[in-house]
Amino acid sequence: MVNAAEIALLKHDLAAEAARLGFAACGIAPAAENPQMSVRLEQWLGEGRHGSMEWMENRLDHRRSPQGLWDEARSVVALGMSYAPARDPLALAQVPDRARISVYAQGKDYHDTVKKALKALARWLVAEAARRGLGAAGVKVFVDTAPVMEKPLGQAAGLGWQGKHTNLVSPAHGSWLFLGAIYTTLALDPDRPGEDRCGSCNACQIACPTDAFPAPYQLDARRCISYLTIEHKGPVPLEFRRAIGNRIYGCDDCLAVCPWNKFASSAQAMQAFLPRAELAAPSLAALLALDDGAFRSLFSGSPVKRIGRGRFVRNCLYAAGNSGDGALLLPVQALLHDPDPVVAEAASWALGQLCA
Structure with a gap:
């Protein structure tokens, strides 16, 4: 029988460990399919708006839901790592002899940094689940290179919401979050989904x-x-x-x-992303x-x-x-x-x- 109190305590401690490893945001989403997300994805692909990114359609069934990729998954730990810039990203717009490289690509490759932290957090989760008598937890970690819909999952986990620009917006970290996910066989209580706060802004x-x-x-x-x-x-x-x-x-x-x-502060950004x-x-x-x-x-x-x-x-x-x-x-x-x-x-x- 699942110990609800132990599960709740594990979830609390998971968020603290995530913060210790450098994650600015952490939430839990269910692993089941979100029909609305699937319909929007199919429509987007059907209209050809993915351009030449054929991998988006080649593994459509895996993208529909975490369980479509791994049927044993019960929960998703959605995580965000801040790369908030210290300077205005638009500052070079009027300096034509200089090149503008997107903020996220001016430091170290985020794939390496985020994945290393995800693996450490996943190892912690497995060890803690076993220590607390919750059984053997299965885990898989993902950073942007697998058929995982990180932004809808981030919204489902309460990290923020998908704004009008389709990227995740965090009320605490703005638009500057690298997203990652841990799929797990543990049935963790999901957080409340993020609510759209774009309002009339365009x-x-x-x-x-x-x-x-x-x-x-x-x-x-x-x-x-x-x-x-x-x-x-x-x-x-x-x-x-x-x-x-x-x-x-x-x-x-x-x-x-x-x-x-x-509301985003460059002080929250990881050193690797400077x-x-x-x-x-x-x-x-x-x-x-x-x-x-x-x-x-x-x-x-x-x-x-x-x-x-x-x-x-x-x-x-x-x-x-x-x-x-x-x-x-x-x-x-x-x-x-x-x-x-x-x-x-x-x-x-x-x-x-x-x-x-």
Whole structure:
């Protein structure tokens, strides 16, 4: 027979251990399917708004619910780790010779940091469940690389709510949370789901430079600068290149303007996520000169590394073309005959913009 008092105490101590390991938010969600979430996911995929991210549809059944991925799961421990920035993410918007890298990618790769803490917390949970006579707890940990719907689970666990920009918004940490999850066979009491507090605010919708939100709470990834600069292979469609501005990896605009960020404090951010000096405001001229070896060296331990030198320099060339900076003519010209045809095409476009 399950000891309800011991389960409640375990849940309390779990939150304390999560905080000790660096998690700013912790909550419990049920592992059963949420029919409304499944319908929204199917509709989004059916309309092709996931672009070329075919993995989203390839494992649809696993994404419907935690039990769709692991039928033994009974509860989900949803967790958030803060990466709240100390400076305004939009500060470089008017500095055209500098590149803008999304806040989350200016420090160490969050996958490594979050997963290490998740594994430690999962080990603690298994040991504590056994010590308290609650049986052998099964656990699985996930950080962004498995078919797990972290944002809806975060809302279901009370960490916050999915805002009009579709990202999770925390009333305490704003839009700056890396999300992770522990699936467990333990039947933990779920927390109250987060309540939508966006109200009439539409700041994120207005801020989007490519109109990637066809409606509040809906995202068309094919128009999103984060998708275009990170996931999209090949040339970026001409209609979006000017709007990219000097963003070379991701985009923070819809997150940065959220009023709830006034409650977020950079003091809560993990040390690992603090920006590396060379990535906070990098020179476009220097980035354009990177060969493959230099690119790999500069972005060692960074999530930027995964897109490869070609896609990265492609993005830098779009930023150069948007800069109006004549000093970038020579670095751009040097890439006109790059072995990567996508880079060469981007260089030709950038040169045309600078010479217009």
